[in-house]
Amino acid sequence: MRAVRTAVHYALLCLCSAVILFPMAYALLMSFMDGAAILAGRLWPEEWTWANYEDAFRQAPLGRYLWNSFLVASVITLGRLIVSSLAAFAFVFLRFPGRDRWFYICIATMLVPWEATVIPNFLTIQALGWTNHYVGLIVPFWAMAFGIFLLRQQFKQIPHELYEAAQLSGIGNFRFFCRVVLPLSKTSLVTLAVYSFLDAWNMYLWPLLVTNDDRVRTVQIGLKQLQTQEIASSWGVVMAAAIIAMLPTLLLLFAGQKQLRKGLMQGAIQ
Amino acid sequence: MRKVLAGFLFLALVGLAAGCSSEDAGQAAGGKTEVVFWHSMSGDLEPVLNDLVVDFNQTHPDIEVKPVFQGTYEEALTKWNAVAGTKDAPTIMQTFEVGTKHMIDSGKIVPVQTWIDKDKYDVSQWEKNIVNYYTVNGRIYSMPFNSSTPVLIYNKDAFREAGLDPEKPPLTYSELKEAAKKLTKKKGKETERYGFSILNYGWFFEEMVAVQGGLYVNNNNGRSGNATKAVFNGEEGKRVFELIRDMYRDGTFYNVGQNWDDMRAAFQAGKIAMYLDSSAGVKTLIDNSPFDVGVSYLPVPDGVERQGVVIGGASLWMMKGSSEEEQKAAWEFMKYLTTAPVQAEWHVRTGYFAINPAAYDEPLVKEEWTKYPQLKVTVDQLHETKSTPATQGALITVFPESRQHVVKAMERLYEGIDPQEALNQAAEETNQALQGAAN
């Protein structure tokens, strides 16, 4: 009985994985095909070729772009974790007049369609002289209602008695925040970090607007740079670039996954 | 993990510091004049453009042209709108043909005519039928760069299979319908191959109207005064829509949607035997198709005289905010681009037309044309074009919006709506946009 259950479980896992992985595998296979094979709708390359990868690196400075993406995404992630956890802490543990009102104001920022803010924000960045600098790519994304909301949900799960006990033994708020709240919320922090990183990694329109220079441009621009309309795009090259852009994020997910499990174990011990 | 994280952070911070300090190192050194050139040439086009720029920079030691990719034409124009007139604006900006009126009205540009006059440059060496598009009130406003026209593409193997002469592609609507009927192949209920298709994209409709001599908007296509009313819903437009409706009803027309690559995929997979494409895409298409590809002129309705095609693609604009020196350097670059050898290379490597017809006599082009005789067809169609307001192309600011309405009208055709009604609605919506823009 137990064996059957295990078998069914693994079968389900494999089936779901197949469905989820299929589009990615499709892209991977296409990245090894030549143009004719792709447009003929093949699924399996008859001849495997690395030419698409070579072309991708030749046509756009992908190496530089990847480095920039990595840099920008890391610093955005770090900033988001700090800014969001501070705010979420205040919303959950501190009592001050107008607290809930502020919370709803923060949440309300999620409702603003990003596309509606692009032009005014671009003008702001321009006025600050931040175009073509990393700061222009990074700072506007530090505050994030999603992050505050996510961490607030997590912090609310921390028993309030802990906080009261800390108060009684004279531990300050900030110390409580650093020593108790953050370690207890590792899982959510890692989740937020992973999400932030990927979100930042995948930005396109904003980096395109605020940069003019290959030295600060990010990898999604490189991807777009490889696609055309009026003449046929080399889809093999586009897919190769997509795979290149995807690899670091998948690696990060894998690392984050490990961390998540550790976080769980620590949480269980306490 | 902690160590990894620390290392990660350290790297990021170091990189950030390095990035910030190296920021302004890009100033052209040694008294060179820097010309920033915003473009939308992606994919295989970008390396070609970059090569041309490198050659220019090497042969012109006092000028440094810096090409910067700015996304699609729409994205680039959005960005340009935000920075036009500030120090962040480029010296040269590439914009698609339908943005012509928008650029002129912005007041932020210098017509290239200014420099043509200053330099006493002889523009008669430029292809008349291309320059016409960018000539407004007798002045050339921008320098044509990547220019293309639509052509009829067909599968020669399928022609042979269907018993048609692959060297005699259809030239009229009735021939087109006839051929499409023969080319359509059914297997049971399912259609294996359709005869014909047009992308749901406003450009092809505009061209099909223009080739009959039909106007898109009033006031001579907006060229003798600001256009106030759409007229594409007249007789010419109706013929195009009826053609699509009839063929779709007969099951010989395939709806490929509005994605260019979807359309090419359908052709290369043998799903459609004939379709309209840009002349610029012809060469890659021939290279990638597993069968013989034929290229021909746009078909016209029976009994209608062929007027020719409107130029598509994009042109280069010079910015007003740039210094005299920068403008002069930009003009040098533009002149360089139009020389015959450069245009020959551009034509051969991209498939776009040469602005300078002398390029077609270059050995490079001749050699290419023997390999790809189809390329010559695209050039012939352009050369045979009669210069009228219809083939000059419409001049309106709301072109992108109007195209959306035309696309919607095309899509409604497949829903079975009456062609005239669909067109009238698109025209009405365009009129509203024209009015809104006049406010």
Added chain:
Amino acid sequence: MNERVSPVFPPAPWSVRTKRAARQAAMKSWLEGMLYLFPSLLLFGVFLFYPLGRTMYLSVFHTDYQGRPTEFAGLAHFVALLQDASFWHSLKATILFAVLTVPTTVAVSFGLALLVHETRKGIGIFRTIFASTMGMSVGVASVIWMFMYNPAIGIINRLLSAIGGVPASWLLDPDTALYAVAAATIWMNIGLTFLLLLAGLQNIDPSLYESARIAGMSYWRRLWMVTVPLLSPTLFFVTTVSLIQALQTFGQIDFLTKGGPVEATNVFVYAIYREAFVNYQFGSASAQAILLFLIIALVTFLQFRFAERKVHYQ
């Protein structure tokens, strides 16, 4: 941040103090709270509320192509929108899209999270796989789906033909286009939703399951009586965020359908984007953005009002 914050807990409302001291303490607690909120509020102010204010301002003006106000329009843009059939159509498409994507995404992700919540050999690999779709940008994912949907060479039609089904032109038919985009969207969003739900599941104290098991509850009963209530904060969060995201969908529409065919997929944000960045009608686009903002605000308010009551915080 500094550590000079007072070690004394701000006075609870019930403590008996003089009014003045209470006010002082309130002021102090307010200051402390604001200190924590300051970075967020500053950034929100500059990069979200200022543009939002700007948008509101522009919504009552006619603008030039650069987005500068030229002439006061009053409520003209709003009136024009409300009378425009396209607007209502767009609203309908947006709501339908949200209805199609949100419940499915949450349900599927929850199922996946449950599947990998058990400890088994190699489960980490499956977790990574299930979360992997969040590693793809909308652009890349859309390109791949575009290929799969291609009526002529796409894999979906090929599979359908192989099993004797009728091939369809997914993105080209106004009746199926929105569903096709929704399916692609669900795939794209599963990764994040799954990861959040899994994190939520892992935060639940395992001893609670143990006691439920000892009490003899069946798997499904445990799921319903223990897991769901304990996961409710995360579920609430995930649903709220997914809903907001769905109402703001843009990228995949731009890549896959451009709002067509016959406006079948012309969802709100795409309509706004096109109005502003292609047609340069900033006034009208701003008015539409304001309306969208109000709609999302209403939906979210209702969610907080009614759904959060059912959420069980520890």
